[in-house]
Amino acid sequence: MKILTILICKLLVIAGKLLGKGSSLPGAIALKLCPDILSRLSLPENIIAVTGSNGKTSTVEMLAKVLQDGGKKVVFNKEGSNQIEGVTTLLLKSATLTGKVKGDIVLLESDERFARLTFRHIKPTVFVITNLYRDQLTRNAHPYRVAAAVQDAVDLVPDATLVLNADDPIVCDLAKGRDKVIYFGMDRNAYSTEVSDALFNDCHYCPRCKAEMVYDYFHYTHLGSYRCTGCGFARPETTYTVDSMDFESNAITINGDPICLEFASKYNVYNLCAAYAAACIAGLVGKEVARMLSAFVMKNGRIVRFTAGENKGLLITSKHENSTSYNQSLGYVASRKEASTLVILVDAISRKYYTAETSWLWDISFEMLNNTSVKKIILTGKYAYDLALRFQSANIQTAEVIVEPDLDKMGQLIAEKTDNALYAVTCFSDKEKLFDRVKVQGPVAK
Numbered sequence: 001m002k003i004l005t006i007l008i009c010k011l012l013v014i015a016g017k018l019l020g021k022g023s024s025l026p027g028a029i030a031l032k033l034c035p036d037i038l039s040r041l042s043l044p045e046n047i048i049a050v051t052g053s054n055g056k057t058s059t060v061e062m063l064a065k066v067l068q069d070g071g072k073k074v075v076f077n078k079e080g081s082n083q084i085e086g087v088t089t090l091l092l093k094s095a096t097l098t099g100k101v102k103g104d105i106v107l108l109e110s111d112e113r114f115a116r117l118t119f120r121h122i123k124p125t126v127f128v129i130t131n132l133y134r135d136q137l138t139r140n141a142h143p144y145r146v147a148a149a150v151q152d153a154v155d156l157v158p159d160a161t162l163v164l165n166a167d168d169p170i171v172c173d174l175a176k177g178r179d180k181v182i183y184f185g186m187d188r189n190a191y192s193t194e195v196s197d198a199l200f201n202d203c204h205y206c207p208r209c210k211a212e213m214v215y216d217y218f219h220y221t222h223l224g225s226y227r228c229t230g231c232g233f234a235r236p237e238t239t240y241t242v243d244s245m246d247f248e249s250n251a252i253t254i255n256g257d258p259i260c261l262e263f264a265s266k267y268n269v270y271n272l273c274a275a276y277a278a279a280c281i282a283g284l285v286g287k288e289v290a291r292m293l294s295a296f297v298m299k300n301g302r303i304v305r306f307t308a309g310e311n312k313g314l315l316i317t318s319k320h321e322n323s324t325s326y327n328q329s330l331g332y333v334a335s336r337k338e339a340s341t342l343v344i345l346v347d348a349i350s351r352k353y354y355t356a357e358t359s360w361l362w363d364i365s366f367e368m369l370n371n372t373s374v375k376k377i378i379l380t381g382k383y384a385y386d387l388a389l390r391f392q393s394a395n396i397q398t399a400e401v402i403v404e405p406d407l408d409k410m411g412q413l414i415a416e417k418t419d420n421a422l423y424a425v426t427c428f429s430d431k432e433k434l435f436d437r438v439k440v441q442g443p444v445a446k
């Protein structure tokens with residue numbers, strides 16, 4: 001049955017490619033035919049899994065490229081199908097008919113809630129957890145619900161080395177009772193703040209004893225340097241550290257190794273640091289990893305240059321239902337020195353399911369756009385009026401706010417000649433709607 005299942009899966013992958021279908025279905029059918037197929041595979045010694053609310057895909061993409069450039073043969077889920085069906089498709093299509101997965105390293109992007117299903121069958125040797133934020137509340141509810149699911153996954157792999165973001169207390173709480181833990185994080189720098197950029201703090205109280213947490217500084221949301229006033233739970237020392245960061249010159253160092261950025265955001269720097277850490281743990285040399293990361297061009301198209309009429313624009317793809325993602329994007333636009341027009345497009349909240357739930361708009365710190373170089377804000381898409389209501393509350397005094405639900409009219413507005421730099425913020429679910437109305441130039445490096 002194993003051979004037949006692998007064969008059928010491979011054929012379905014080929015058929016799927018011809019039909020342009022997604023990558024989960026062959027795995028789903030394989031799991032129906034042979035529910036324990038994953039346990040019957042012979043896997044490489046090194047299996048790296050990456051999970052977290054944000055940054056999984058980017059981290060996996062960077063890490064895969066660095067490992068490949070470092071001479072490793074890497075099996076990884078390029079399409080980002082990160083639930084058990086997608087992982088099954090990936091492994092079976094990379095396997096011989098006898099079930100041997102060909103490669104030095106399997107690199108898995110794992111859905112944070114479903115890693116616990118995949119890990120029943122596949123035991124990662126390294127488990128990287130980037131962060132845990134409020135995200136897709138329609139599906140995930142609260143971040144602690146997600147943390148509990150990740151804890152289940154962690155418990156399934158007692159021998160794995162955990163690679164954790166030291167700056168995120170919800171993530172670090174997962175290390176309790178574990179010996180093999182390696183931390184990455186960001187030192188205090190010129191961009192650290194006394195007060196978080198978020199309107200809420202999901203870790204105001206200790207995840208272990210519920211006493212109050214104090215923060216020496218924040219990087220964003222609940223990420224920063226923290227300690228519990230009750231049990232002493234505190235930010236651990238980091239092995240892999242962003243030790244300098246200069247967004248003026250688009251340069252950072254990790255463990256003293258310089259890396260150039262094209263898109264300067266802390267958010268992105270965490271992904272780089274996670275990839276750097278995992279690559280070093282896989283046996284690569286830090287200096288080489290930094291050199292490769294500097295040269296890296298992201299394929300997932302999160303940051304895309306475009307033109308609208310004669311105006312040059314930059315899309316910063318963000319995640320709807322994820323205020324941290326939005327805050328980082330808005331923070332980037334707000335920090336620019338040149339006068340700008342900002343388009344915020346919310347038309348379909350999710351690409352995976354239908355929801356009209358917009359409470360997440362109230363978690364986003366739109367207030368940060370006040371007193372900045374942003375001079376015009378265009379709210380567009382089906383939820384333009386939900387955005388407008390939120391903006392009424394944000395009371396932006398220093399920019400003209402235009403509400404234009406019609407996407408074609410938005411396209412005409414942004415093509416009007418202006419001296420303003422143009423930025424667009426929207427989700428994967430909606431970015432094609434922008435692309436249909438502008439001219440895409442291409443992705444920014446990372």
Ligand SMILES: [Zn+2]
Pocket residue numbers: 206207208209210211228229230231232233
């Ligand atoms: Zn505590």
